[in-house]
Amino acid sequence: TNMMIIMPVDSTDIKVAQFPPLITNIVRDPILVAPGQDVTVTAKIKDVDGTVADAKLYWRKNSTTNVEVAMTSLNDSTYQAIIPSQTDSCVVDYFITASDNQGNTSTTPSDTARNRYFYLVLDRPLTIQDVQYSPFGGGFSAYNSYDVTVSGVVTADTSDIPLPSQIIIQNGNGPWSAIRIFGTDALTLNRGDLVTVTGIVNENFSHTQ
Numbered sequence: 001t002n003m004m005i006i007m008p009v010d011s012t013d014i015k016v017a018q019f020p021p022l023i024t025n026i027v028r029d030p031i032l033v034a035p036g037q038d039v040t041v042t043a044k045i046k047d048v049d050g051t052v053a054d055a056k057l058y059w060r061k062n063s064t065t066n067v068e069v070a071m072t073s074l075n076d077s078t079y080q081a082i083i084p085s086q087t088d089s090c091v092v093d094y095f096i097t098a099s100d101n102q103g104n105t106s107t108t109p110s111d112t113a114r115n116r117y118f119y120l121v122l123d124r125p126l127t128i129q130d131v132q133y134s135p136f137g138g139g140f141s142a143y144n145s146y147d148v149t150v151s152g153v154v155t156a157d158t159s160d161i162p163l164p165s166q167i168i169i170q171n172g173n174g175p176w177s178a179i180r181i182f183g184t185d186a187l188t189l190n191r192g193d194l195v196t197v198t199g200i201v202n203e204n205f206s207h208t209q
Contacts, residue, residue, distance in 0.1 A: 020104035021047045021055075023096055026117060031128060031146045033119050039092070040081040041117075043108075046077050047100040057081035059094035063135075071096070086121045091135060093118035109138070118142050128152050128169070131201055132176035132208055141208045143201040150179070151196040154189050169195060180209045 025044040033039055045055050054137040055071035071079040079098075086092055099105045113137030120130055129149050131143050136156040152169035155178065161168070167186045170178040181197055188197060202209060 002136050018102050018104055019047070019049050020106035021045050021052050021098035021100050023055075023098055023106055023108040026096065026108065028117070028119060031143065031148075033086075033092075033123055033186040035088040036122050037121075038084045039119065040070060041083065041094065041096075042078060042080045043071070043096055044077050045071075045096075045098045047098075048144050050101045051100050052079075055079045055096065055098040057094055057096050059083045059085075061086055061092055062090050063093070067138045082147050082195060088121055088123040090121050091118055092121065093135075097113075101167060104193060111138075114138050114139060126150055127172045128179050129176040131176070132179055134208075138204050139208070140203060141201050144203060144208075145200065147198065147200050149196060149198040151194070152179070154191050157189055157191045158187055160191070169197065180207065 023043055023045050027042050029036040029040045029042075034196065042058055043055070043185070045052050046047050057069045057071055059069065060066045069081045069083070071081040071153065074080055081088060083092060083198045093107055094105060095116050097105060097107045108119070118135065119142045120133070126148055129150060131141055131150060133142065134140055152171040154167060154171045156168035158165045158167070165187055167189050168178055169181060175186045181199065183199065186197070
């Protein structure tokens with residue numbers, strides 16, 4: 001059996017890796033935000049080689065100035081911050097940073113110029129356009145991974161797109177007006193049907209569905 005042994009001459013030959021906190025499971029409540037509603041954002045934040053020193057949420061309204069909010073520790077890994085209520089038809093975006101006891105810092109999303117978490121404040125039912133809308137280059141929906149309900153007319157059925165079988169529903173003719181839907185129930189739909197669908201939004205190769 002071949003064997004390799006690392007034999008440093010002195011302590012300067014060894015460098016111990018340090019890791020910033022890991023930020024995961026970012027969730028907002030409520031999912032559908034109406035005017036006058038505060039929004040609670042929670043996240044799991046852990047540090048594998050130390051302790052979390054602080055966590056902050058930065059939010060802004062309609063791409064104006066960032067507002068810094070210190071996140072509150074609910075337990076050893078769950079942190080929470082509240083974004084105050086806003087007026088109808090505005091867009092609120094946010095990101096989270098965390099630092100550990102060694103001075104390492106992480107941010108999620110990592111490139112806040114290209115992508116941020118965000119939501120729409122709406123005094124009306126959700127539409128396909130709302131689900132499709134993405135103000136950043138990353139293309140992610142404000143409702144990614146959340147359960148939503150939207151309505152539209154079937155503009156393509158399985159006879160149009162047989163493999164993989166999929167359905168397209170549409171509401172209007174402007175930008176963001178169509179979305180594809182999947183599932184066995186959807187396969188029975190036909191072009192021209194007016195339908196209301198409920199499902200989990202996700203991104204599939206940069207396509208919101």
